[in-house]
Amino acid sequence: MLTTQRRALILQRLARDGQVIAGALAQELDLSEDTIRRDLRDMAAAGLLKRVHGGALPVDAPLPDLETRQAISTDVKKRLGRAAAQMVRAGQLIFLDGGTTNAEIVHALPREMPITIATHSPAIASLLEKHRAEVILIGGRLYKHSMVATGAAALAAIGMLRPDIFFLGATAAHPVHGLSTGDHEEAAIKRAIIGQSAETVTLLTDKKLDAVSPHHIAGISDMARMILPAGLGEDRIAPYRQSHVDIIEA
Amino acid sequence: MLTTQRRALILQRLARDGQVIAGALAQELDLSEDTIRRDLRDMAAAGLLKRVHGGALPVDAPLPDLETRQAISTDVKKRLGRAAAQMVRAGQLIFLDGGTTNAEIVHALPREMPITIATHSPAIASLLEKHRAEVILIGGRLYKHSMVATGAAALAAIGMLRPDIFFLGATAAHPVHGLSTGDHEEAAIKRAIIGQSAETVTLLTDKKLDAVSPHHIAGISDMARMILPAGLGEDRIAPYRQSHVDIIEA
């Protein structure tokens, strides 16, 4: 790779990710960190980026950029939640995964809609107090990181349900490596629900499109729908279309 | 995450939330509190924010608006909660009923105490996120009035536990008619837990001392302790002493 190409790549990554980490890029390109650092140093001198400890940030607006990024993130989650809520029909049994994205689904659901909602997240369950919906709470040992019930008890309870839709939330997804999550026990629960879901498994994801956790869940082939933020760009969405995933942009 | 990004995130949170809590941010970003504190200290020195005990505020904080706290529970309930928490020993299995009074028990429990807490209330379970305690969530159909799990699934899960203490909360009590609650299904759950409790059943009650619900639960004879607000007057307490109830005033 030519130096010019490499530096163009750095600018491209800055525009795409909003950051560049020296060590990671060096490993990815199989170069010494010195080379990357020299690039960053020279480009910073040329005003093309802002050098920080550990990498570089865009020169234009590092701080405001983060603000808008985060603000958009919550806005994205609300849009995803509304799109998901529109998939729900009266009388259905819905299973809600944990996480803030699925909390947005609850907020977007009409309070008077007669449905049944199952969840293994006490936080999600608590949000449903004002809803007419029948709520099935899946019990078990609470996994502290994401605060959802896990273990044999949870698996057994899940085995008695046939949800029409399973809203799988806030999990990393990759077109080749598949769905992934950070914890094995949590993954077992997700697999169990997916195995039970009679109709549709729907993944809501905002920004973690290409992320892969260390312990990824392979072999999830029946993922039928994926609700993604609009404006991602066809280049990032296309790989998922090839996996026969029904893409919904929100 | 780069240091610069983290500090930008702090400023963004300050703008969005009007405050930053050091411990919470450290946990969210999976960093030590020292790192966050160093950030806050340096940024305060740079005039980017105002350092306060526990976190930071925007530099342009208009007024010390400390009244944005959540609903403040009554003095009585806090006293009851503290008294109840003092009964808990390390290693025990505690079953917490639903209700705001038992939420105060959670608040009064030391976060580092190694215990196991079972509950059929998702609200109570959610409160335990910051605690070291192992949490067993009892699942089932959520009874909307009090938002606790009920039904056969809940009964089955309860049958597998032998709690050292069951904190029965916010239920009406009467020296003659016994404990009572407003709903049959909820009552069945309470009876089931009481039947399982190996050691002690403790009732926390503040004002409903002589109340009797239409469908009262009779035959609760193994109620060992009752935590009552101090200063009730012996005339109201005396009838309970005759039921061989261990009265604790808080």
Next chain:
DNA sequence: ATAAATCATGCAATATCGTGCAATGTCAAG
């Protein structure tokens, strides 16, 4: 007054950085 939470400080481990230097590659003049 007492317990819990928070804080500041010092210290050690690790990561990152900058500089100097040698090895290699590029290229143009000879």
Next chain:
DNA sequence: CTTGACATTGCACGATATTGCATGATTTAT
């Protein structure tokens, strides 16, 4: 083709930055 100037790259090494932990002080809440 050879040679030498120059650029690029990787490595070594000391300097600096960052982070986590331990400890005791301080603040807060009760």
